Amino acid sequence: MKKEAVTTLLEVSDLSITFTQYISGLRQRTIRAIINLSVNINHGEVLAIVGASGSGKSLLAHAILGILPGNACVDGKMVYAGELLTPARQAALRGREIALIPQSVNFLDPLMRVGAQVRSGIFNGNSTALQREIFDRYHLAVGTEQLFPFQLSGGMARRVLVATAAVGSARLIIADEPTPGLHPMIVRETLAHLRELSATGSAVMLITHDISAALETADRIAVFYAGTTVETAPASDFCGDGELLRHPYSKALWQALPQNGFQPIDGSQPSIDNLPCGCLFAPRCSLASRDCLTTVPELRSLRGGETRCHHAA
């Protein structure tokens, strides 16, 4: 434990997030958005969390920051820099040590000039000078600071959003889907900025549904499926036919990429109110045996990565 803390910045173990909701007719239902998720991130590395859109990946970011809505129930353990991440600790770290890069310009106050919004993330030093400096670094013209969010172009908005996180001295930067449907050039630029940030020693958690973007940027990749991580692997394992990968879903994802033959996987993610009892991937898995349908596979270490599969070897 102690030895790991030296290199590991954040360790999330057995995280579960549950929501209580009211549906038609005021019937209550419980939604299990994240189930027994475990992941860790080291200093100076880019970890990508990859999964289909709408699978609740953002909630992981919100859970780490402690900004989940009131009807969420969090279970599990998070350790940041060797210290247990309690709500009080999260409140102290948010925006200072842990920064979020949101997915769209909607996350900026529509009635506040962007310069002021970047400055509000600076806690010590001359905020105007620091903000100008960071705008300069990201090639944002001097006049940009006077603009309102709706006046920004797609690329400018992206740079401003990255700037909000880069302007502080955050050690963990969580980029939540930072390149949704953007022009490839802007995507490349944004990813380059994230790499730069990790080069200065920050840990960057890149949450995305775009495997190519993840592979281009990340050192390690965690594959997210139906509310949990099914595999964590070095980015270099995503190669060839995917034979180095440990989990059938990761392999399927890899093989579904255009450059790898475009083989789609049958079926779709299970709906959150009707999860299978055994392995979450079992209903779509070609390797599924009786065991897979009844018992949930434990997360285990394998060849420098981790996976949740009975059959992985």
Added chain:
Amino acid sequence: MPVSSAKTLLLSCRSFNRRQRTLMVVALTTVCLLALLCGGLLLGEEGLSTNLTNRNMPPSLSYPLGTDWLGRNMLARTVQGLSLSFAVGLAAASTSAFIALVLGLTAALGGKRLDAAITWLVDLFLAVPHLVLLILIAFIFGGGITGVITGVTLTHWPALTRLLRAEVLQLRSAEFVLVSRHLGRSRWWVATRHLLPHLKPQLLVGLILLFPHAILHEAAITFLGFGLSPHRPAIGVILSESMQYLSAGSWWLAFFPGLALLIMVRTFDVLGDNLRLLLDPHSAQE
């Protein structure tokens, strides 16, 4: 994860079933309002008779709300007044809901010109303060109770029309409606088979929530002296009469009838809100 542990988790997160509470509130308020209506019908003319030996009595056991300067039982008068309000409210709410449904559907389905015309009509009705409009209509009808009831009945549709129009516009672009239109169904067919069932909850809630407005306006306009008739103990009439006796200290003449009106209006509000919560939880703000 076993089901039982998920359940305990849920219970520790949040309190219990809001549905049961909402159902209870709806039932309770409905019973209260019906009881009031029955009370008004059963009491009839009894208690409205003058009784000069018991004039200006403060509230007591035999006269819970006191008596007025003619010795009339204020409880009886108040209940009568409230059931009149209920009747006017019912007339206004149902008429307005009907007008709103017709206009809302026409505006949303009848093409651009009709839509513009109806929107303009709604604006026209909202251009003048409601009470001024009621005074105007009451005056046109000669100042009697007919004018008051007509005025209150005919002026409460604009807001609901707007709401229904917006709702229909939204529904119209829904997939199942578009498919129906493509299959060659007539507008009328689509309106009655697809739109009406979806509008029902909105219409019902809108109807209930019209009551408070109508009742308050009826009371206000009778208070101002329109439709004043000693035979009809409207709450507005009772309160406007009470003004002459306030200086003599007969506070109960004003206090209880007004409070009763407030409670009635609030009951309708609560009923409407809870019904909405039950029928259409997404629109409810919480």
Added chain:
Amino acid sequence: MLLFLLGRILRLLTLLVAVSVLSFLLLELSPIDPVRAYVGADMLKVGPEQWAKIAEYWGLDQPLPERFARWGMAILRGDFGVSMIFRRPVLAVIGERFLASLALMLTAWVFSGVFGFALGVLAGMKQGTWTDRLIKWYCLTLASTPLFWLALLMLLTFAVWLSWFPIGLGVPAGVPTYEVTLSDRLYHLLLPALTLSITGVAGVALHTRQKLVEVLQSDYVLFARARGESGLQVLLRHGLRNIALPVTTLQFASFSELFGGSILAEQVFSYPGLGQAAVQAGLRGDVPLLLGVVAFSALFVFAGNLAAELLYWLIDPRLRPKGDACEQR
């Protein structure tokens, strides 16, 4: 911007014309005999000759289209006719009465705006707590309270029990308004303004709360919290900034209810304002005055709506640079 203004003004004109024409036609169709209303109690003393003379004086002997044309022309010249009750030009009566009402409504408007906003912000920040529930309950109850009843309670409390105000305040009497001093005016203004303010609070507070709750659930507040801003910081930096405009706009758009409220408050406290004049005109059949009040109240409501829209145009940066970015609804 100019086009927008022009469009608005055109809309006002069509609505005003429609309101006036409809009112005129409806009043013409009414069974009330204006001459009888004018003569009032002197009915028995007035012979048929005099009767005809009065009718001729008001132009009542002409056929309807003729009267309508005469009336229309007069209106265009700015002549709303002579009030039958006050025996003075309608515009003069409205002008004088409106100033009195304006003092009343303005006071209530400002007070209810400020207190309602504060209450709404408090409730919104404490959403779901007992403070919130209490404020919400209070406002909803207030919204169901008949204004004239509240006015009567104020009268009971402050005039009858506490004797802070003369009881005569509650007795309708034709006070010659031009002989009253300023302190007298303020004295008379206090209770009706207070009543009107108390009920006005409900709408603003509920709307403010609603807007603030929406803002607090927005993505940008989530991001602000992710950046370590505390609840109070979020409110000061983002909350107030984003709710101020819609709430002010609503306050301007509430002129209609304000006018209605002032009619009732003026009636209870016999405050010599436009609302009281409207009631008298309606009760005693003063057609020219009633027509004038209807048109004027429509103008007043429109002014509020226009101010609300202009405010958006002037302040919201999203609407400033180009004219086509106007939000629907």
